[in-house]
Amino acid sequence: MKKINRREVLKKGVTLGIATTGLTGLMRGRAQPKKLRIGFIALTDCAPAVMAQELGLFKKYGLEVEVAKEASWATTRDHLLSGEITAAHCLFGMPFSVYTGIGGPAGRVLPIAMVFNNNGQAITLSSQDFGGKVGFKDLEGAGKAILAKKKEGKPLTFAMTFPGGTHDLWLRYWLGACGVSPASDVRVIVIPPPQMVANMSVGNMDGFCVGEPWNGVAVKQGIGFTTVASQDIWKHHPEKALVFNNEFFRANPEESQALTKAILEACKWLDNVANRRTAARVIGQRQYVNADPDVIDARLQGVYELGGGLGRRNYTDDYMLFHRGGQTNFPRKSHAIWFLAQYRRWGMLKEKPDYEKIAEAILAQDFYASVAKELKIPLPKDDMQPLGGFIDGVTFDPKDPEGSIKKYKVREL
Structure with missing residues (x-):
């Protein structure tokens, strides 16, 4: 597919719809041209x-x-830590x-400048293992099917993308809501x-949690x-x-x-739904995601063909969002504390961490x-x-993370 550049996008009449505010400040102290390498994984987001x-x-x-395609999240981590990518x-x-x-060398800081997006991931179940047994958002059906396999002595395998990453926690949270222990009832x-696909x-896993497409x-x-989208989980x-x-x-x-300003403007552009078909064509190219633009575009628009005879699900206010008037992009301390509490919940951290200290070390809130x-x-x-907004109805209090962990029915401390 021919690369679509900015001039061609503008010729097609696609409105950028991005503010130029802030240019004056940069002209006073403009960054000097120097090639930076920005890593990405082949995902819609x-x-x-x-x-x-x-x-x-x-x-x-x-x-x-230079935007550089990374092979895995582990290589992304290594290249960030070494400075091979900026x-x-x-x-x-x-x-x-x-x-x-x-998921790496303890104590090393990787600063979070902003959040790219909300929502838009999902859990896929194998049609061979679960077809006809589990519906959409069917926690009870999924739990029964998974535990039945364990009882038969054939525990199922689920895949995620990085220990302690988002997909790892959406998968564990969903399993917990199904009444399943990620540690003892299945293999992760x-x-x-x-x-993933x-x-x-070839049968290496029975289900997976990953981003689109x-x-x-x-x-x-x-x-x-698709048995559940991540926006249904949280x-x-x-x-x-x-x-x-x-x-x-x-x-x-x-x-x-x-x-960061350039990324923020791109996020605003992407939240103009009229631009998403163009975005799907661009990122679908081989050097980026290398996937069917129509598949990318459908879920970018919130239209989910679920498969497995489950029909279609239309998301209207909670599909993949990149800006939401700034609600998306601010890196929240409460979100950092939630992640750390989930590490505690699932036994990844044996001792209580210094929640606020870690959040402050990682989140560049003043910078943002x-x-x-x-x-x-x-x-x-x-x-x-x-x-x-969680699938199990639990409310998490970031001011009392240890107390919040005790609310979960399935937990491993």
């Missing part, structure tokens, strides 16, 4: 990084950027997993996102069906984030700000606030308020 490149937004802010489209949970030693393995097709691709190929959850190499972030504040102010993006005022 890499769109802010890819479109910032394709729409010329990095250049608008004086940056020369920043990355990254799992929101990865910096906390690394810092706590679950790690598979890179683009390899191929692995399920790979759930949609599994449906189109007839090997799996509405408006944080998903991917803009994560920096710490040394670069501390030493290069102007370039870091310029990069300064960038948002220049772009006239309002800051949400709900941080550290109780979190709701």
Whole structure:
């Protein structure tokens, strides 16, 4: 497919709809041109990084950027820590997993500058194992089918993408809501996102949790069906984030700000639904996600063909969102604490962590606030308020994470 550049997008009459506020400030202290490498994984929600490149937004802010496809989240982590890449489209949970030693060298800081998106991931079940037995959002049916296999001495295998990452926690949360223990009732393995469908097709797993478009691709190929979307597990959850190499972030504040502004403008552009078909064509190209643009576009529009005879589900206010008037992009301390509490819940952390200290070490809230102010993006005022919208009806209080853990029926401490 021919690469669609910014000029061609504009010729097609697609409105950028992005603010130019903040340019004056950058002209006074403009970042000097220097090629930066931004990593991404082949997932639909890499769109802010890819479109910032394709729409010329990095250049608008004086940056020369290479967007580099990474093979897995583990390589993304390694390249961020080594400085081989400057920043990355990254799992929101990865910096906390690394810092706590679950998914990397303990104590290493990977700063989160902003959140890329909410929602838009899913859990796919094998048509062969679950077809006709489990419906959409069918917690009871899924729990019975999974535990029946365990009773037969054939425990099922589920895949996620990185220990302590977002997909890991959506999978565990869903299993817990089904009455299933991720530690003792099933086997949980790690598979890179683009390899999920191929692995399920040869029987290496019975279900997986991953970002789009790979759930949609599994449906189109007839090997799996969507039993639940991540927004059904937790509405408006944080998903991917803009994560920096710490040394670069501390030493290069102007370039870091310029990069963040470009990504923020791309997020605003993506939340104009009229632009999403164009985005699907661009990111579907081989050098990016390498998947059918129609599959990408459908779920970007909130139209989910579930597969497995389950029909269609239309999401109207909680499909994949990239901006929401600034509600999406602010990195919340309450979300960081929720992730750390889930690590406790599932036995990944044996001792109580210093929740607030870790959140403050990772989240660059003041940095984000300064960038948002220049772009006239309002800051949400709900941080550290109780979190709701979960599939099991539990409310999480970030001011009492240890007490909140005790609310769960299935927990492993």
